[in-house]
Amino acid sequence: MLRSRVRTLVRAGGRASATGRVALRQPRQQRGHYRQWDSTAHGQASLPAGRCFLGTSADGDADAPQAATAAKPGLLQHALYPFTREASVAPEGFNRWLVVPGSFLVQLSIGSVYAWSIFNEPLTRLQGVIAPASGDWALSSVVPIFSACAVTLGICTFTLGKWAERVGPRAVAATAALCWSSGLLVTGVGCMTHTLPLLYAGYGALGGAGWALGYISPVSNLIKWFPDRRGLASGMALTAFGGGAVIATPLNEWLMRKNFVPPQLVGTVGEPGCPAVFTDEAGRRVVELAGEVKEVVVAGASEVGKFSAELVEQGVYLVGTGDSGAAGAFMTLSAGYLVTMLFGSLLNRVPPANYVPAGAAGAAGAATAPGPAAAAGGAAAAAASAAVPVAAEAIVPPQPKAWLGPSLQPSERSLDADSALRTRQFYLLWAACMGSAVAGVTVISSAKTIMSDCFATSLPAIVTGGFAASYVAALSAANMAGRLGWASASDVLGRKNAYFALAAGAPLCLSVPLLTHWVSDAPSAAPLVLFFGATWVVVSFYGGVFSVLPAYIADLFGQRNVGAIHGRMLTAWSGAALTGPPLLGWLRGRSYTQALEDLAAKVDPAAFSDRFGAPLERLHDLAAAKTVTISRLLELAPPGTPDPTPTLYDTTMYSMAGILAAAALANAAISNVPPDVLDRLKAWTPPALEPNKPAEQDTGRQPAARDS
Template sequence: MGFLDREHSVASPGHSRWLIPPAALAVHLSIGQIYGYSVFNKPLSRLISGDLSAETGAAGDWTLVQVGLIFSVALFFLGASSALFGKWVEREGPRKTMFVSALLFCSGFLVAALGVRMHNLPLLILGNGVLGGIGLGLGYISPVSTLMKWFPDRPGLATGMAIMGFGGGALVGSPLGTALMNRFAADGTLGVSSTFVAMAAIYFAFMMFGAFLIRVPREGWTPEGWTPPAPSTSGMVSQHSVLVDQAFRTPQFWLLFAVLFLNVTAGIGVLGQASVMVQEMFSDKVLGAGQGVTAAAAAGFVGLLSIFNMAGRFIWSSTSDKIGRKPTYMIFFALGTVLYLLVPLFGNLANLPLFIVATCIIMSMYGGGFATIPAYLRDLFGTANVGAIHGRLLLAWSAAAIVGPTLLNGFRDRQIAAGVPAAQAYSTVMYIMAGLLVLGFLANLLVRPVASRYWAQTPQENRA
């Protein structure tokens, strides 16, 4: 297995750096399937009854709440594994990490398929949640530092290209999962078990393509005609590196932890409940009989949000190369605050087009926050340990994946229980989300250059 080692993936002279983004995309488009996992929720909750048209399952069927644990567990282990194995990723290199990611992510589907056959929820959660989640974490961070070393002149563009793939994974995973379930509908599990086996094989092939295409630049490589820029007058782009354990002790790390947590908390709650929210805010009672948003239209709305989520990862991260990371996040938080305050107003005015425009922009900034944060870390902490530092920072994502949906669902349910119409039950939540973005604005405002006492002390440690 020595061909997986870092030294065997060093690029030969003349190797094109533009072959690296497709390798990263192959992995991120595969593991991004987790965003499309909801297509399995209803079939998984009807395995005993076998009737997808029924409003509820039979006795013994899993509930949607139980099935929803799989997504939450997967995102938790994404962040936890990124933090735990970040140093290992830096030491072993992207090829071995992508290979291990593929093994875990795809074997998770096989274990989950067995869990479906046995109707064993813990086994299903172990497969798609735990094993798949660890595979997600390793696959998510593995290309990051490599891309930034290949694109020191455009780090935001580089990470945006890869992380855009993760945001767009649902655009591949959702129709693929649906088509395969229809193909295997007669397998006794509504097609779910056979679909999991097929997806394991398909995604393993794609991820292996990425693993064997990936290369690391040789020592001292720089893009042709490019010279490192002079130190920025603001000091926000450092010429020094900070090792991961030292970075963990800096106020800058924890400020960026807050920045990512608050941005994701605000966005993920909306993304997770977008279908229900648009149907309740713009129902027949609001727009008039026969004019309300249908389930099919709501599904289209969710797809539109996914497109903006994906596009925002590329557009905003590329923009940050020109205007800087800190100003980019200032835009996220300032504009986001205004839009969250306007969403309830658009709902009260029954103005669906403005509501769609506002939420699409919000989702673009949600995705942009994910893609811009690795470059922000690179600016502050250098490239030596940026993958490991990014891995630890992704714990903010794990926390936000729990807090965001809990906030939105909890306040919505309390409002409805208090007699507030469903169409107006989201107003309080939107105002709270706006408040979170104000806190994020303040955290980003406080980010300053990393003090010299945290810098790596040897040339080898500072090496990109």
């Protein structure tokens, strides 16, 4: 009897009743997901039927039939429910401006990535603390961490764009918070243990994933809230991101000062009691203490000038006995950003189905359009016709002024992410975006280092460590202003014309070498002011590239799948970060080596040997061990020898200008996707443009890719 009952239930795919005391395995589509809690059967208040975490239906498949079960939700499901798409749907009449603060909190947190250059120099002296020791990382090893972070950004946005659209902005932002904070924590551990791979794994991988998810979470959502002002929407979504470093720069500096511990002072060279400093076979500066040979760094005026006089003085310091403060700063930031981002994620809201803002263009002041019967004429026909909701995708944004020249016509039909990849417009926009971003991301990744190298020696009274940090914050303000300003301007200029305007960064890059040579030959504040202004504008253009991008995508491929397409397009950002900062590091390294060789040729070999304890023939070994630097060679060079440091970035700026010019050519080749291509790729058409077709509910799921 029991065996027969089991066989019957197996065929039906069901389960035995409570009286039969037999519980069969559920069908595949009903397993592994949060299932509906039947409140009538258990006498308790229920949570919304069929809900689950991360946007799937109660049965785990949006296309599978719903099946109510008696599984009681656990504590984890209750805790995760506020982050689901269903919980984040706004009620009718919700004020769309209330969505902005939550996006700002998330974007401000991940926007601190633009303050990375604050950590460049401290990370190159984790062991020496006052000055780089032989075992410290080179700048060329530290700068690419930012590039690795951006590469992870591109990978995650490319692969997770559809998932982000499906689960909604709350779940995405919460996941971003976990990745970003854990990445900073791992980076702090890497600093403590002086393990470079941990920095790449923490900041580069985990931090990059948090950056990606935090970045894309509000963009498509705000465009859906503001379909009548797509440029403004994307600008608002990303303005706080661009300005994140305005807060992060002074915060990072303050945290590193609080956690800074000076190394042990052995003595002052030339004074009684200071042990003799000599150079070992590896080119390191060492002393003998208690019968042991230990590495030291000799801090002169140029090294000590970076620190407070109360903390550091000129002398000989023991390597490995202090703390640069970077590890403590990363760990503190990890906790702070986790709380901030989780709170911001809960403020996000998804617009209700068929949402149209009041007074939006194309909606005619109402949320409905006459159905097909009304179009035939006659009051009776109009009364009998069904009202078809006007989807937000049907709203036509403002058109550029005719006198501004030809621009793109916003597409009323939408391609999915897979279909967009099969158009030439996608790759042209990718190239235009990548090339236009290279100069900005290169300057941002090494902003503090560039300012110090180019102007600190010539203008030491002005360009201090605090001034260089303020410069980083000012560039972040430029990034923020560019994101809001250029995104809003693109609503008037048109996206293509806006990208043409951003190509003006090329001549600005060409002007930088002229300014650095000027300050080297005739020190004055004028080239500093002009350099500050030129790089400020270049970074504002960089911010404009990415704030205009979502609206550019919506104009080319339609609004329906902006999030998924935007995620794939952001691989261009990774391309820019993978090209610019490493290129800067390589070109600067070549220029630095050439400058050392030119200076060494002007130095007396005997004086060189007396100063560094090794012959001039060992120049490259001593440079690799950080024993010989440009500033130390200048002390031995003939009077009047110019400092070559400001010229280290000439070749980098020439290269950036060439890439920007190529990006302008790619933008010039962009045109609307032809109608026949849209037909071949089966582009989605809004219900308002197909009166006989019922309106679709926006579930957040991407349309399936179709073969052409």
